[in-house]
Amino acid sequence: LLLRRRRHYDYNLAVIGGGAAGLVSAYIAATVRARVILIEKGPMGGDCLNTGCVPSKALLRSAQVLQLARRGEEFGLQTGQPSADFAAVMARVQRVIARVAPHDSAERYRGLGVEVAQARARLLDAHTLELDGRRISARKVIVATGARPVLPPIPGIEAVQPLTSDTVWGLRERPRRLLVLGGGPIGCELAQAFQRLGSAVTLVQRGPRLLPREDAAVGAQVAARLAAEGLRVLTGHSAQCFEAGESEHTLICTHADGEVRIAFDRVLVALGRRANTEGLGLEELGITTDAGGRLPADGLLRTSHPDVYVCGDVTGPYQFTHTAAHQAWYAAVNALFAPFARFRVDYRVIPWATYTDPEVARVGLNRQEAEAQGIAHEVTTFGLEELDRAITEGEADGFVSVLTPPGSDRILGVTIVGAHASEMLAEFVLAMRHGLGLKKILATIHVYPTLNEANKYVAGEWRRRHAPEGLLRGLARFHAWRRG
Numbered sequence: 001l002l003l004r005r006r007r008h009y010d011y012n013l014a015v016i017g018g019g020a021a022g023l024v025s026a027y028i029a030a031t032v033r034a035r036v037i038l039i040e041k042g043p044m045g046g047d048c049l050n051t052g053c054v055p056s057k058a059l060l061r062s063a064q065v066l067q068l069a070r071r072g073e074e075f076g077l078q079t080g081q082p083s084a085d086f087a088a089v090m091a092r093v094q095r096v097i098a099r100v101a102p103h104d105s106a107e108r109y110r111g112l113g114v115e116v117a118q119a120r121a122r123l124l125d126a127h128t129l130e131l132d133g134r135r136i137s138a139r140k141v142i143v144a145t146g147a148r149p150v151l152p153p154i155p156g157i158e159a160v161q162p163l164t165s166d167t168v169w170g171l172r173e174r175p176r177r178l179l180v181l182g183g184g185p186i187g188c189e190l191a192q193a194f195q196r197l198g199s200a201v202t203l204v205q206r207g208p209r210l211l212p213r214e215d216a217a218v219g220a221q222v223a224a225r226l227a228a229e230g231l232r233v234l235t236g237h238s239a240q241c242f243e244a245g246e247s248e249h250t251l252i253c254t255h256a257d258g259e260v261r262i263a264f265d266r267v268l269v270a271l272g273r274r275a276n277t278e279g280l281g282l283e284e285l286g287i288t289t290d291a292g293g294r295l296p297a298d299g300l301l302r303t304s305h306p307d308v309y310v311c312g313d314v315t316g317p318y319q320f321t322h323t324a325a326h327q328a329w330y331a332a333v334n335a336l337f338a339p340f341a342r343f344r345v346d347y348r349v350i351p352w353a354t355y356t357d358p359e360v361a362r363v364g365l366n367r368q369e370a371e372a373q374g375i376a377h378e379v380t381t382f383g384l385e386e387l388d389r390a391i392t393e394g395e396a397d398g399f400v401s402v403l404t405p406p407g408s409d410r411i412l413g414v415t416i417v418g419a420h421a422s423e424m425l426a427e428f429v430l431a432m433r434h435g436l437g438l439k440k441i442l443a444t445i446h447v448y449p450t451l452n453e454a455n456k457y458v459a460g461e462w463r464r465r466h467a468p469e470g471l472l473r474g475l476a477r478f479h480a481w482r483r484g
Contacts, residue, residue, distance in 0.1 A: 007127075007137075011035045013335055014129055014138035016121045016280065019046020020321045021312025022144035023104060024328035030113035034336050037138070038109060039131060041120040045104035046146050047313075048321045049097060051166045058096040060189060060355055062089045063196035067229075067357070074394060084197040086174035093169060123281035126307040140307055140335035143280065143295060144328070147273040147313035152181075156242030160249045163268045165190070171266075175199050179251060179264035181239060183210040185354040187270035188222060192356055194268075195231045202232040202262055204253060209235055211354060214415065215366045221398070221417055222356050234260070242267075275314040282308075292316070299344040301331040309335045320352055349432045353422035358398045361421035363429050364413030365403050377403045377412055380438075380465065382458035384418045389449035395419035400458045402428075402438065409437035409462060420451055427455050438462045 013029045015022045018040030029036035043050050062084070072079030102108060106116040119131040127137050149164035151157060163171070165186050176199065180191040183205030195201040203210075203226065209219040210226075210233070223233050237253040237260060251267070253260045275294040282288070282295070287303045290296050295303055295310045303310050311327035313319045330345040351363040370377045381401045390396040398418025404410055414428040431441060442459035446452055 009139040010136045011138040015142045017144035018044045019146045021324035021328045024325045025142050025332040026114045028332040037115040039117045039121040055093045058093045063193040067196045087172045142309045144312045145276040145314045147275045150272045150274045159244035160242045175266035177265045179267040182270035204237050205235045206238045300334045351429045358418045359421035361416045361425040380462040400454045409439045
């Protein structure tokens with residue numbers, strides 16, 4: 001009786017959105033031989049490929065290479081006064097996108113067994129979709145439509161033609177004076193890149209510090225590096241209005257000391273992202289968004305309608321490409337196999353990184369979160385200024401910080417600040433996922449000299465602080481006895 005179909009469906013699964021979440025959902029469905037259609041109204045690959053991870057990291061790499069060249073004398077090199085050809089840098093960004101694009105292309109996914117429709121989708125009911133006039137039916141639907149940058153309702157903002165992380169890639173002329181609104185990861189990354197590429201950048205943050213989700217010491221270290229590179233960092237400044245002019249624009253802010261006027265040529269707004277839910281027909285099905293504009297989901301990644309699932313930035317709670325892919329597995333498997341098999345999405349070990357220089361990488365709790373939640377903890381820190389490889393690289397700026405329960409080597413969370421912090425974090429992510437403690441990391445051979453040795457050294461610092469003093473005193477007496 002359970003296997004009896006109540007109606008015929010064209011597809012087992014329809015996936016709306018061709019970004020990371022949608023691509024992985026469709027791939028999983030095709031892998032288990034379900035009939036799946038992937039619907040994308042814009043470029044395949046979503047934000048990550050076209051306006052997010054790929055272009056931003058390509059831009060950051062150009063800025064990093066230029067900054068290294070400026071440091072040539074530090075390494076015994078004569079490099080002169082290197083500068084950026086901004087148009088060439090942005091052309092390289094587009095070449096990088098083009099090189100990665102085949103990984104996410106419609107052709108590739110058709111080859112994997114996915115039907116790809118480049119169309120605008122609208123749900124007529126929970127099983128019927130209209131694709132630019134064509135109607136199809138699907139037993140289950142996954143909404144994976146992503147998110148877009150938010151433009152705040154600041155008076156005058158439209159008159160100054162704001163840039164966002166979606167539109168900044170159209171620039172071919174470097175802004176002489178760039179104003180960046182927002183001190184989160186995107187704002188900090190792009191502000192540093194443009195400063196290194198030759199713009200005079202002012203970074204405005206309403207709150208008291210940069211990277212507010214990280215510990216205060218982390219934000220302070222990033223702010224110090226930005227300031228050392230000539231970037232103007234203004235925290236505690238609240239944007240009130242813009243004034244557009246012919247030769248320059250002005251942002252008027254309020255600060256504890258009074259009004260502040262900031263002149264600029266272009267402004268980049270990095271104040272968060274909002275889920276893409278418009279035009280999908282969700283409200284007509286009774287599927288509503290939360291206060292943040294996202295589609296709420298239960299532990300199986302179902303919306304309020306049991307046949308409509310969701311994954312990726314459109315639902316959160318983490319807006320990262322890797323968590324979108326992580327959610328996609330649960331959404332696809334639950335949509336295809338419930339009620340015979342169900343899996344609750346697991347958010348226990350979610351890593352992320354901010355690609356400033358130095359990088360900031362984290363998994364699990366940090367100090368401010370542990371304190372806010374009343375979780376007893378110890379903090380063990382190892383400074384990269386003591387690490388041989390960091391010294392040889394000229395990157396001895398940063399630290400590895402680990403939270404553990406008092407007296408235990410179980411890892412509650414890790415924060416790494418430093419060059420290649422995002423690569424160093426993987427060992428801790430693996431350890432937390434599989435219940436391995438600092439003693440196991442300490443007992444693991446790490447290649448010398450590498451940055452990853454810092455992971456072993458922070459474990460060694462924890463072991464030193466928790467040495468069995470009674471046993472060691474007994475060993476001292478034993479060795480004295482053997483000496484006679």
